[in-house]
Amino acid sequence: MPTYRLTLAYDGTDFAGWQSQRAGTARTVQAAVEDALRTLAGGARVAVAGAGRTDAGVHARGQVASIELDAAWDPPTLVRALNALLPAEVRALDAAAEADGFHARRDAVGKLYRYVLDTGPFQLPTRRRLAGHVPWTLDETAMRAAAALFVGRRDFASLASSGGSVKTTVRTVSRSELTRESSDAPFATFVYEVEADGFLRKMVRSMVGGLIAAGRGACSVAQLQAALEARDRRAWPAPAPACGLTLVRVRYRSGASGAEDGTGVR
């Protein structure tokens, strides 16, 4: 069957995450995309497999989904048709034909997430849906040292939320970078970018929770390192709020899908 790779952006604020719920009551991004595709397919159900199962409130700038359609579609036409049917909170950025059997999650070899964190006594109202916020002044040097702890092939059991069905909690982080952004906000804004071959449930938000703990002096970087090595999630600080997190890009052997490198968006 004709197989396509879709690159999607969404505002996760009012969604109960990517993945459709068993009960079928909560509003999910996956269901929104499936609904649009069902209309395009003349009423037939189209299964949508997403590369990342983003949580409630998490956004995407380059989520990837694989679909199989009964008929072949011209990719730019497919993008336009989807965007005419999707709610304004979800947009198809790109579509590309793929070989039979392509699967957005199984074939992904890397993902890039970004977390935006505002600091200071209050958060600007226009930023509250798109950035996390803590009321403290954070020490950038300690946060950078904490971010460096994650790089390499490690067991991230301490950063995994329970309830997953993963075989292993070992992941390889290729990039873990914190930058202080000069922004419109009255107080410092930090942007954290992390790329790995895969992520456990709430792993990025837990990473940011660790950066916050180190940055405010609630624990030392050495204590964080010990908590990471303990492989026990009770040892690790609480995860940061979902609203600051965005799935930016998914990488495949055939190349990246996402907007940051200019590919996939026309």
Add this chain to the structure above:
Amino acid sequence: MPTYRLTLAYDGTDFAGWQSQRAGTARTVQAAVEDALRTLAGGARVAVAGAGRTDAGVHARGQVASIELDAAWDPPTLVRALNALLPAEVRALDAAAEADGFHARRDAVGKLYRYVLDTGPFQLPTRRRLAGHVPWTLDETAMRAAAALFVGRRDFASLASSGGSVKTTVRTVSRSELTRESSDAPFATFVYEVEADGFLRKMVRSMVGGLIAAGRGACSVAQLQAALEARDRRAWPAPAPACGLTLVRVRYRSGASGAEDGTGVR
């Protein structure tokens, strides 16, 4: 009575504008601030005068309001107390004691508005509350030429929405600048900033409507100039959507209030 100048930021998305309605049913920013102040004042009504009567959906980064309180407040304490009572969509950025009789609107000598406009076949979902959007590619040179039409002391009757009770439609625009922003958006984003001694109803959105018309080639700059000189609002293109507009700063003889120049936000 102790008089204070408040600098406010808000996300206008879910408000019916700044000004309280006569019927009292619509949710306004003014009413939200008055409600918080009533609590601080032990139940007594506190009148809040805003410098700019922003429309429904318009945001603020440096709205100014004047208030009189029965008791003297330490300004930083007043800011903290207000932010503890206001909804998350409104934040007090600053408070300052003023001389008796200070009035945020009557004493204002200038205002700066900013309009953010996304272009391209679709808008990124996370930007839809904070930027306007048109599906066309816009000619930056034509837009800059249109923006230059507004500078100086002119009769802006063509750009005024009806229903106002203004004595004159003459205003002096000191700055009217368009920049093309390198942004996270997949397509071009334009930022328009305009500063004047005052603005008529929907005047900035009408200015942006004119820039869009020139930028997409719906009319020439000479035609826009003729429409401006016609002093007839039927001659002018439709106003741009509210969501892209932000009241950035209000100027007073004693200095600016707002965040852009670093004053007023601590």
